[in-house]
Amino acid sequence: MGTVFRKTVTRPLPAGAEIIERKGQRFGRWKDSKGKTRTAPLTVGADGSDRIVTEAGTFTAKYRDGSGFVCETATGCRDADAARAVLGDLERRCELVKAGVITAAEDAVADHQLTPLVGHIADFIAYLRGRETSSVRVANMEAQFLRVNTDCEFKLLADLNEAKLTAWLVEQAAGKGKMSAATRNEYRKAFVGFCNWCLRSRRLSFNPLAHVPKANEKADPRRQRRALTEAELVRLLTVAQWRPLAEYGRERLKLDKTAEPGEKPKRSAWTYSPLEFADIETATRLARERLRDKPMLVAKLERLGRERALIYKTLVLTGLRKAELASLTGAKLSLDGALPFAMLAAADEKNGQGSTLPLRADLAADLRAWLDDRDKPTDAETDRQTIPFGKTLKRDMAKEAADKPLFTVPAALVKILNRDIEAAGIPKRDERGRTVDVHALRHSFGTLLSKGGVSPRTAQAAMRHSKIELTMGVYTDPKLLDVAGAMDCLPSLSLSEKQPVAAKATGTYDLTSCAVAPTVAPTPDNQGFSVSFPVTLTADDLNTGDSRTVAVNHCPIKTKDPLTTGVNGSNQVDAAGFEPATPTMSR
Numbered sequence: 001m002g003t004v005f006r007k008t009v010t011r012p013l014p015a016g017a018e019i020i021e022r023k024g025q026r027f028g029r030w031k032d033s034k035g036k037t038r039t040a041p042l043t044v045g046a047d048g049s050d051r052i053v054t055e056a057g058t059f060t061a062k063y064r065d066g067s068g069f070v071c072e073t074a075t076g077c078r079d080a081d082a083a084r085a086v087l088g089d090l091e092r093r094c095e096l097v098k099a100g101v102i103t104a105a106e107d108a109v110a111d112h113q114l115t116p117l118v119g120h121i122a123d124f125i126a127y128l129r130g131r132e133t134s135s136v137r138v139a140n141m142e143a144q145f146l147r148v149n150t151d152c153e154f155k156l157l158a159d160l161n162e163a164k165l166t167a168w169l170v171e172q173a174a175g176k177g178k179m180s181a182a183t184r185n186e187y188r189k190a191f192v193g194f195c196n197w198c199l200r201s202r203r204l205s206f207n208p209l210a211h212v213p214k215a216n217e218k219a220d221p222r223r224q225r226r227a228l229t230e231a232e233l234v235r236l237l238t239v240a241q242w243r244p245l246a247e248y249g250r251e252r253l254k255l256d257k258t259a260e261p262g263e264k265p266k267r268s269a270w271t272y273s274p275l276e277f278a279d280i281e282t283a284t285r286l287a288r289e290r291l292r293d294k295p296m297l298v299a300k301l302e303r304l305g306r307e308r309a310l311i312y313k314t315l316v317l318t319g320l321r322k323a324e325l326a327s328l329t330g331a332k333l334s335l336d337g338a339l340p341f342a343m344l345a346a347a348d349e350k351n352g353q354g355s356t357l358p359l360r361a362d363l364a365a366d367l368r369a370w371l372d373d374r375d376k377p378t379d380a381e382t383d384r385q386t387i388p389f390g391k392t393l394k395r396d397m398a399k400e401a402a403d404k405p406l407f408t409v410p411a412a413l414v415k416i417l418n419r420d421i422e423a424a425g426i427p428k429r430d431e432r433g434r435t436v437d438v439h440a441l442r443h444s445f446g447t448l449l450s451k452g453g454v455s456p457r458t459a460q461a462a463m464r465h466s467k468i469e470l471t472m473g474v475y476t477d478p479k480l481l482d483v484a485g486a487m488d489c490l491p492s493l494s495l496s497e498k499q500p501v502a503a504k505a506t507g508t509y510d511l512t513s514c515a516v517a518p519t520v521a522p523t524p525d526n527q528g529f530s531v532s533f534p535v536t537l538t539a540d541d542l543n544t545g546d547s548r549t550v551a552v553n554h555c556p557i558k559t560k561d562p563l564t565t566g567v568n569g570s571n572q573v574d575a576a577g578f579e580p581a582t583p584t585m586s587r
Contacts, residue, residue: 002063249287446475
């Protein structure tokens, strides 16, 4: 049989309380907010201060659960009879567990049903932070929970409803904002993940939102990125490097602001002509002439352009995302070895695993030169930093350089890129509606890998994708691939204009004179020959000095000549390097 009682708690000694002693025990005496005199025993807290000992305002229920363990549960009731009613409900649940009517897990779920939903979400957010989930993603999920809970009036776990969430998502798709399918799926993903966590932590017995339908992102694409061609990338890097300085060399234009009849005359104003790719060189030269008295500003603009071009080049040649590039420091680069590479920490990578990225030799040389020039002390800097009272503190310049970010990646990089591609004459949106942004440089990286003949599995590893479908289907632009050139790798299958004589008499082709049949379908009168390469080579083979390599078109089957045996002798191959001829059909 359970019981209800008030727990004994300690509180700080109220302000203005006096300490008295009765029969060797100390008490605190004070007046409450209503002017009534209160007295309570005193004890010493962990910090050594005096604290009063009082009873809690609400009752606690003490009972044995279904497994026989003694439990204490706060009832939240200030009235003893109400607390006993709560105790009765708890004991009935324990009896159901003992009788096997419900399981202990189902009983544990019931304890969380009266907790407000915001409390469960707060615990879930704390769990995500404990897993070191990206702070941006956590903030987005908090905003998603707040918006949906407000619109759908979700206040308790029992309020989570599949029909309500589905209707809300459909409403957002057809509403004023017309939320994209990808964004709606992000809302669905947040709530399904939250319910799965509640299921693991025994707050729910099942996931009530598991069957909320996903939106078809392929049918509702909002942002399709395209890869840049090699010519466009060259123009982009040129503009990025010189546009900061060329902006000061643009031609000045006078705006004619003629007032309409009856209006007050408007003042004339000056503006600058838009910068175009053909004018970059001229504008840069004019800028140097105009700023010849400001060499420090010219050097600053040149350094800014060099950094911006290196940012674009690094993104294209490594496939890094913007946030990942911003996390790189000098200490995470190895540029002096035979195989230069960059180390990406797990906390800075999207998949949270960490990677080692190989770097091209030319990119490594550019980054090495950039670090050398960036870390050179200027005239205004010294290796000592002055601090108060005339003392000096020696600075560890090497450690500062190693911990300093590789690039200053601006938050508004996409706006800067928009101005760069406009000056380079690169359209922001192509005829298929695909756009160019910072992440499109990663698409360019994937497309250039495929265009260069890199195998899909290797490209997947370079892109750091978990699925090859993502590499080949999303990050590879088939428009830039040499599909027409790939057709040249197929064999030439010639057709005879004259019908074989045998066909006139029997209605069938003569197998001995057919162009493809002797090698594809051998007959008893024609022995087939294997054209496979041996697994191993002998020492004599290695010492012959033959520089032949095993290529796709080395096999006679892959040549562009007609495959007719009698015409080009495709099967008359040297015995060395091939397996011995074997009959393909028994006589």
